Structure formats: structure tokens, C-alpha cells
Amino acid sequence: MPLSTPVEREPLHTRYVTCNGYKRADGLWDIEGELIDIKSFDLEVAERNDGVIPAGEPLHKMSLRLTIDYDLNILDVEACMDYTPFQYCPSIADNFRKLIGHRIAPGFTRLTRELLGGTQGCTHLLEMLGVLATTAYQTTHHEREKREDYGAQGGNRPPMLNTCHTFDTHGPVVQRYWPQFHEGDTSTDS
Missing domain, CATH: 3.30.390 (Enolase-like; domain 1)
Structure with a gap:
């Protein structure tokens, strides 16, 4: 916009x-x-x-x-x-x-x-x-x-995590690309 x-x-x-x-x-x-x-x-x-x-x-x-x-x-x-x-x-x-x-x-x-x-x-x-x-x-x-090796399967923590809104470890981008470092609630309500 x-x-x-x-x-x-x-x-x-x-x-x-x-x-x-x-x-x-x-x-x-x-x-x-x-x-x-x-x-x-x-x-x-x-x-x-x-x-x-x-x-x-x-x-x-x-x-x-x-x-x-x-x-x-x-x-x-x-x-x-x-x-x-x-x-x-x-x-x-x-x-x-x-x-x-x-x-x-x-x-x-x-x-x-x-x-x-x-x-x-x-x-x-x-x-x-x-x-x-x-x-x-x-x-x-x-x-x-x-x-x-910061890919989804990689074990190293990406340095950009928590450096901005999008890379918040509680957010959807980290959950999608680096689920092993995601710190939010990943449960889904049915």
C-alpha cells in the first residue's frame, strides 16, 4: 500500500x-x-x-x-x-x-x-x-x-531470529520456516 x-x-x-x-x-x-x-x-x-x-x-x-x-x-x-x-x-x-x-x-x-x-x-x-x-x-x-545450514532441517539457529516483527520466534514465519526454533503455541483448536 x-x-x-x-x-x-x-x-x-x-x-x-x-x-x-x-x-x-x-x-x-x-x-x-x-x-x-x-x-x-x-x-x-x-x-x-x-x-x-x-x-x-x-x-x-x-x-x-x-x-x-x-x-x-x-x-x-x-x-x-x-x-x-x-x-x-x-x-x-x-x-x-x-x-x-x-x-x-x-x-x-x-x-x-x-x-x-x-x-x-x-x-x-x-x-x-x-x-x-x-x-x-x-x-x-x-x-x-x-x-x-539454517534451512528447515538444519540444526543451527538462524541469526535473524527475533531481530524484527516477522522473525519473532513466536510468529508464523518462524513456525513455517524454522519450526524447531518456534516458541509459540503450535496446538490447533478443532
Whole structure:
């Protein structure tokens, strides 16, 4: 069901966030994200294009690449900032390498804020890390499912259980796909 029809309005700002996951030839994965912010009007910014960012030109265009292994350990990080409102912004990009040696796991958002929050990072790249973490799970899920044997007959507990409404161990999806981990009442009244 789509959103309801809005009242008449004027577009002012568009943000595009695109994430892609790749399996590399060496058995690792690259998880890449790009964030682009565009205004629908000319924006005055002293440090850009004679003081103006023209409508339609990116205010922000930033990219992040995380190279991870099967266990979601971060082996390499590359950040770039092709468009920023201030010339000083790109000088923080290399700070994102602080993620090397850490793992995408529960608590990752807290960790990224500790390492890269405030003046230690870039708000926009920091926001993108959460989406990249989800993309990493989605990219590696199929292989992880095969290796860890999470199928209906498999004995290993799927890691996604109780992570959202649909994967509630008391709900119908878990009962159907992983009955051995279902915790709800399975009796039926006749």
C-alpha cells in the first residue's frame, strides 16, 4: 500500500543513498555506498563555484567501501568525498579507516558513533554505515545460510531470529520456516 496522496508541495531537497554488495574473486566482499544530496534551488555557499551551488548539482556526493570477510570483519575501508559544501570536509575521510579490525555485529552502530561521531568523522558517512552494515548482512546471507545450514532441517539457529516483527520466534514465519526454533503455541483448536 503506497503512502497517501500529499497536499500540494514544492520539492526542496533530494537525498539518494545507494548501496551495493559484491563478492570478490579472492573470496572477500566489498560493500559500497554512495550518498548524494541535491537541492532544487541555487544554494549560497562561500567555498563553492563562485559562492553558489547551482540547483541540481550535488551539495554532497560521498562514497564508502568496506571490505569484509565471511565473519563480517572489516579488513579495509575507503572513503571519498567528491562534492562537499566546504573544502575542509574531505580531510576527515581517512579517519574512517578506524573501522579496520572491527566486526559488523550487534553494537556496531554504537561502536561507529564512538569511533567516528562528532568531530572525529562526517555525519553523512556515519549515517551511511548503518545502511552498509545491513547491506553486508544481505550480501553475505545466501552464502551464510548455505554454510551454516539454517534451512528447515538444519540444526543451527538462524541469526535473524527475533531481530524484527516477522522473525519473532513466536510468529508464523518462524513456525513455517524454522519450526524447531518456534516458541509459540503450535496446538490447533478443532
